[in-house]
Amino acid sequence: MMSRPLFTSRRRTAVVLTVTAAVVAFGSWALWPVQDSACVVYSGSYVPANASQAEIDAAVRESYDKAVAAGACGPKRPRFSSW
Numbered sequence: 493m494m495s496r497p498l499f500t501s502r503r504r505t506a507v508v509l510t511v512t513a514a515v516v517a518f519g520s521w522a523l524w525p526v527q528d529s530a531c532v533v534y535s536g537s538y539v540p541a542n543a544s545q546a547e548i549d550a551a552v553r554e555s556y557d558k559a560v561a562a563g564a565c566g567p568k569r570p571r572f573s574s575w
Contacts, residue, residue: 522572527556531565 539551559565 523570525568526571527565527568531559 539548556565560567
């Protein structure tokens with residue numbers, strides 16, 4: 493009776509690809525820049541109710557940049573630096 497090997501080349505390839513995808517996903521999550529959790533920025537600008545998401549994001553980004561320039565918030569940093 494012949495026994496099958498534990499890892500065939502197809503299974504080994506699937507395991508290697510899965511582990512590689514998991515490492516890449518965790519690494520990108522850990523390195524993604526985040527702002528300090530103590531920093532809460534309100535845009536303070538008026539955007540129309542029918543404004544696009546891009547316009548809203550631009551207003552929030554501008555307010556965050558002003559808060560960083562004023563020293564109210566720290567700059568964005570990699571997520572892992574506070575571990």
